[in-house]
Amino acid sequence: MSESGNRWTTTIGKAEPDRVLLRGYNLTEDLLGKVSFGEMTYLMMMGRRPTPGQAKMVEALLVVLAEHGVTAASIAARLTYANAPEALQGAIAAAILGAGSVHLGSATDCARMLQEALADQPADADLDKLAEATVERFLAQKRIIPGLGHGTHRGGDPRAARLFEIAKETGVYGRACGLLERIEKIVEQRRGRLLPINVTGAMGAIDVDLGLPWQVAKGFAVVGRAMGALAHLTDEVREPLGHQISAHVVNNFDYQDPPR
Amino acid sequence: MSESGNRWTTTIGKAEPDRVLLRGYNLTEDLLGKVSFGEMTYLMMMGRRPTPGQAKMVEALLVVLAEHGVTAASIAARLTYANAPEALQGAIAAAILGAGSVHLGSATDCARMLQEALADQPADADLDKLAEATVERFLAQKRIIPGLGHGTHRGGDPRAARLFEIAKETGVYGRACGLLERIEKIVEQRRGRLLPINVTGAMGAIDVDLGLPWQVAKGFAVVGRAMGALAHLTDEVREPLGHQISAHVVNNFDYQDPPR
């Protein structure tokens, strides 16, 4: 029993001696070999199987930020693996630990902005007014509007555009996506210049339209990054570079005594 | 330049100002919305796109150990999130860190056994003889043969059986799978009792037949587990239990002073 004598209920799953039940399905009979990883992800997060459109959307969200070639995350994974090859899990964890606020935080912040703006609104709420009010609120608080702007993609982030395309194709595009596009427009009018929706902003909006809480809005990216790290580690096994990478950085440092 | 003045080459990918290239493909144009996460995983790990059969196989490997309901991994994730909700990535990392030798180690060990047995063998090597020699070698060294036996599934692990079924359907089943099934048979003959291939053993064999190095044989399970943890954390956001879980364990401990 728990502290208060209460038991807890879970609908996620249960391992029994001869079967694993997951969200109401039998792993071996109903899922294995029949569902893709994206479908499984939706099932586990939402508690029900996705429509084909939702499944396609989730696959895209898992893929979009999984891999960018050599990055801080994959370097951390290689450095860790080179010193702890007995624990592949630790090297993948090291890569994940960099999935923090600097890049992915705007997925979380954007999802939160949209979810809070839409909370308690009727289904036919006027999105233009909501967008206006949201922009006002952020400007009044001198806060940056999350999900807009990109260092290099001034004319628009092609990954964001593609995600919204898929969201429309698959019917996932809903009020949160619509609200974010209106916010983008209002900001453009006020600034006189486009500040385009970026990939993490689009991800945050789509997450909300899928029904996910904003707190896990960067979750698909974290899972994708685990896979990306695994790919780099597979290459590291084939051609070990971890110690060379370490030496390459160490050798660019000059040591000098601190002032006394 | 590296320590030795050398540059390194990667075929994994590269982020350019307006496109991301991954294993020879353009992320936005060629992959996003077109490939499933399983296909993406194969592409990133193997450097080429999978056949439909290979893709199906990889989806199954990503799914099979992703989730078992409440486990040590998901408990660690919830406990971590309850105290560090600002860092979802840390809670997922905590779940991954338990993907160690006790359960998943046999995937690694089994893949290694098979890969080393098949190394330098001609394509038409006699698998019966190889199986015999492998069993002899392990018995002579008093080592446990990895990938066989299961605490509860005495008559056969249904997940292993299902994975091999899919491996046959998809054409992935090859010499490593064949060798492991022969090893199972020889062990049964010697013991007079079945010691069935378990799920991690099957995973290890299939990984080798996919062309992966044994060192990353548990990688699909680690990625799957990242997703499983994300599902539990999504439920934790919806209904926070982390602090109650902690109290439930703490309250089952009695403190006493150590002997002086």
Added chain:
Amino acid sequence: MSESGNRWTTTIGKAEPDRVLLRGYNLTEDLLGKVSFGEMTYLMMMGRRPTPGQAKMVEALLVVLAEHGVTAASIAARLTYANAPEALQGAIAAAILGAGSVHLGSATDCARMLQEALADQPADADLDKLAEATVERFLAQKRIIPGLGHGTHRGGDPRAARLFEIAKETGVYGRACGLLERIEKIVEQRRGRLLPINVTGAMGAIDVDLGLPWQVAKGFAVVGRAMGALAHLTDEVREPLGHQISAHVVNNFDYQDPPR
């Protein structure tokens, strides 16, 4: 060379073939067997050896939050170790990952509040006025003043009191500590009831008076927690409980199918 062709300088240290230089000292000759871990910590973080008083202060900061008996952190460590005993480092990392905002965040936030309030102030700034202005600013922004209040210690957190006592004894107590005590007083006057400085608040103030940036204000607690986890893992090796702990939690969950 770096991207820009620049080299970097570090004063932390350098490993040479026959010696390790750290902050201007030779590890084997000057430090090993001669400095305590607390002195070493100060040296590494501040770049110079501590006075005896500073050393005593740092030892107290390393000790104060290191261990609280069985907690979420030590449970996560045991669960992780039970499944990945090959990687002690992973189990300790799992414990550290819970050192997040919920408990330790107020050390960071309090240090930031004090450091920002004191920035650009002359050495003889009027701390009463600064305290007044700080409280005003937080109230105007409807933000909680960090470092005050405690769930159980309504009359004052004995650990905070002891830390401040040591800070006074050792001469570390300075403007940040003084400012926080004035803030406590002003808040008490306004509320008509004491909201006492808590242990993380005191830690944050002392960190600032030691000269540390607020961003690492919880660092001593994280290092302490690594040690605490190691102690629990040492007990786990002596008497393994990890799997029982896991089962104890799993058994308090009832599974039910999700609604369809």
Added chain:
Amino acid sequence: MSESGNRWTTTIGKAEPDRVLLRGYNLTEDLLGKVSFGEMTYLMMMGRRPTPGQAKMVEALLVVLAEHGVTAASIAARLTYANAPEALQGAIAAAILGAGSVHLGSATDCARMLQEALADQPADADLDKLAEATVERFLAQKRIIPGLGHGTHRGGDPRAARLFEIAKETGVYGRACGLLERIEKIVEQRRGRLLPINVTGAMGAIDVDLGLPWQVAKGFAVVGRAMGALAHLTDEVREPLGHQISAHVVNNFDYQDPPR
């Protein structure tokens, strides 16, 4: 209650409303400001307060591998912090995750060798014979004897020598240290050339003489490394280099398409 209805006992500690009890002591009254971190570490790991000699030994073990200047561990910490500054704990965890088998494994392996050799031996066992038998056993199994040899310190690792010096001064030096020195001698006689005890070997032997189980033999180094990472992160806050380090590595990679 646990699965079996049993409760567990811990002697580590307990947080009560107005005091924290740790291994029989009151944190605020007995420990804080009175014990060094090294004494606290011994108390927590061993369940009793150290003698002054044991305390000095533990301080040295915590210090010896804590820091080597810029290394893979501190690079991983900086890369992680640069992307996830909201979670200092994650950056420290990333540094710890590289505390694996490649460097520190020999502490674990050496401690295990010594502890197993000494198990069930009478207090007056002949260490020369035990050393002989141990060397024989490793050679017969074609295993490397852990704790001997060093890439650069051919004539002897000065850190190992210093640790043994301290072990003798403090009275910690016991049968495990003596056995390892005899093993070193026998190996030298057989090879005709010194293969000196290295720092991790000495650490493993001293851990055993302190009474610790071999499974945690690298624990002091992991805690030390947490501190070392914290020092680098403090410098990273003062002068951010994480993104430059990442770019420096990325720029040394050339991308090319994989063969089709």
